[in-house]
Amino acid sequence: MKDNSLEMELLRAYDAHADAIFRHCYFKTGERELAQDMTQDVFLKAWSYMQQKQQILNMRAFLYRLADNLVIDWYRKRKATSLDALVDDGFEPVSAESRAEERAEASLALAKLRELGEDDQKLITWRFVEDLSPKEIAEIVDQSENVVSVRLHRALKKLKSLLQ
């Protein structure tokens, strides 16, 4: 019975935040399928956390934090594996076709967003695309609201100069 209510809670969270989590992963990785896998992993991790009877105060912030950790792990693994080793193991670099698909999808806005640094990119997306408050962002990045506001201001200034 309790499991059912937990299940419902998580599915509600999925319906509300799946797109945002997918976007976060996609902006970072640039790979649609990988971003989908990561999205699923984020919700599975949240599910396992809920099953351990752990209380989640802010589901949205919690999901972003999980997503961010997954992306960081992915970056680390990617750095550790050289392209030569991947090719030796039978990995085929992304085909020209899928590159074209990605190019079509990656709009000018996305290209400009990626020109920002890692942290600024996250702040701009969370604040203006996902409508998170500075307080929620502060919770995710584990910093004070003031610091987040200052950093947001700087990131926005940088983006504006890029868009001019």
Add this chain to the structure above:
Amino acid sequence: MEHPPHKFIEELRSVALTESERVALRASLLAKMREGGAQRPVVSPWSHLFFSKRVQAGFLSMIIVMSYTSSVAFAAEGALPGDILYPIKTKVAEPVVRLVTVSTPAEEAKFETKILERRLEEAETLEQDKKLDQELKREVRESVRAQSAKAKMKIKVVEDDDDETFVIAAFPAATSTSIVATTTPKAKIEKVREEKVREKGTAQSVTKKRGKSERALNAVLEKHERTLEKLDLGDEHEDRNEESGSRGNRGR
């Protein structure tokens, strides 16, 4: 706070899961959640053995016995004649080591010699600690004598093996000599001379080998005698005592 251009934000927001992707991902997520929820820990096919109380009791008693015997054997290693654990050292621990480490007569001789040295060291330690009373002296003497006889016997077995080697080495030469006897007298003389030289060589190598084991034996026995004399445990001393005793008696 100012905002980035509306168009820029809308473009970024347009990146999303398609309806079919969202539905498929939701279904997959739900399946995995339920699969994980129903998942039971993997059970070992042998687990019933560990849950059986009889087997558990058996394991427990085995562990207790093993830890007890090993700790007792370990404690007995430093035991000296007269100690409670000394019989465990000589009657349990040493025979077990003999059984495990010894396989050839040469190894046996070496092992028994080592045990003899051990007995002598024990006697020395007792003497240093001033623990050698008359009864213990007799006991130590008996065990040293017995071990000495055992070591001598084992060394003799090794020497006899050497003699056999000598006979085997010499035998083919004798056979070939008898075959040579059917050939010409001159050739026969030459062959016999060669065989004699070869025989001499083989005999020399066997003698060398035998000399080595004899030297080892003598070294141990010398040490044996020295220790016995030092500890006032030797036959001579005993005999001397007996002799002087009888002389004294005669004098009276």
